[in-house]
């Protein structure tokens with residue numbers, strides 16, 4: 615890939631997208647961000663990116679964004695959009711691009727997520743049947759998932775959530791984006807299935823304790839029971855099969871910590887950032 619080749623980032627204004635754009639720009643790529651017309655979060659995107667309007671639900675709307683691209687940093691917004699249009703979207707990508715870095719999940723890596731759950735494993739399955747040079751970023755949870763605790767921490771000292779003892783190897787979303795940017799702008803990553811994790815094992819309750827230390831307050835954890843948590847997730851829009859998958863996985867993580875890897879450092883040359891440094895950077899969101 616030459617330094618000024620064009621890379622399209624999907625789900626560009628979410629948690630990972632702006633970091634992906636920033637790392638790709640740093641690598642010298644010309645970067646396009648795919649955004650919905652009424653996207654309220656467009657301001658999150660770094661300067662220097664080209665905005666392309668398009669909707670993954672309408673594959674033909676991607677034609678302009680895909681014109682002349684070499685790579686796609688592919689994320690599918692599973693909670694907002696079913697995968698019905700994914701085969702047509704991948705056909706469009708295959709017709710134009712050479713490389714794809716797809717943000718997948720640790721659930722696929724450990725065999726917990728079946729292809730017929732219409733989630734990450736399904737898109738991997740589709741990509742494996744293309745001629746694209748794909749790289750799968752099978753990520754653990756993101757540090758920023760802890761933003762889910764923020765509203766409770768701002769208004770009290772107790773976080774009520776399921777499975778406080780679930781121990782994860784969460785990754786900084788910027789580190790994940792950096793791995794994907796490398797995969798799209800350097801050689802040697804085709805057909806690799808990377809397990810991307812952070813550098814440490816921390817339970818959810820430990821994450822909350824660290825947030826408390828960072829903001830100078832003593833915080834505690836109170837478990838919400840599985841059934842009540844499932845109902846709350848479904849009520850807030852989670853497809854039931856995704857809620858079951860997530861909660862069952864969290865239950866297993868109370869017995870055995872999540873798997874981890876050194877992929878961030880191996881691929882980017884920079885050690886993965888720990889949760890405390892993420893929390894320190896985001897401290898104001900918890901005050």
Ligand SMILES: NC(=O)c1ccc[n+]([C@@H]2O[C@H](COP(=O)([O-])OP(=O)(O)OC[C@H]3O[C@@H](n4cnc5c(N)ncnc54)[C@H](OP(=O)(O)O)[C@@H]3O)[C@@H](O)[C@H]2O)c1
Pocket residue numbers: 624625626627628629630631648649650652653654655668669670671689690691692694695717718719720753754755756759
């Ligand atoms: N969080 C985790 O622990 C975890 C673990 C494993 C894998 N992942 C994967 O990581 C990926 C990235 O997650 P994220 O947290 O960065 O995502 P996110 O914050 O939920 O962002 C979703 C993005 O997709 C956009 N979008 C929604 N519907 C769209 C459509 N029809 N067409 C085009 N764009 C659309 C949204 O735009 P608007 O702002 O306009 O809605 C937003 O920019 C996801 O695919 C997720 O499955 C996450």
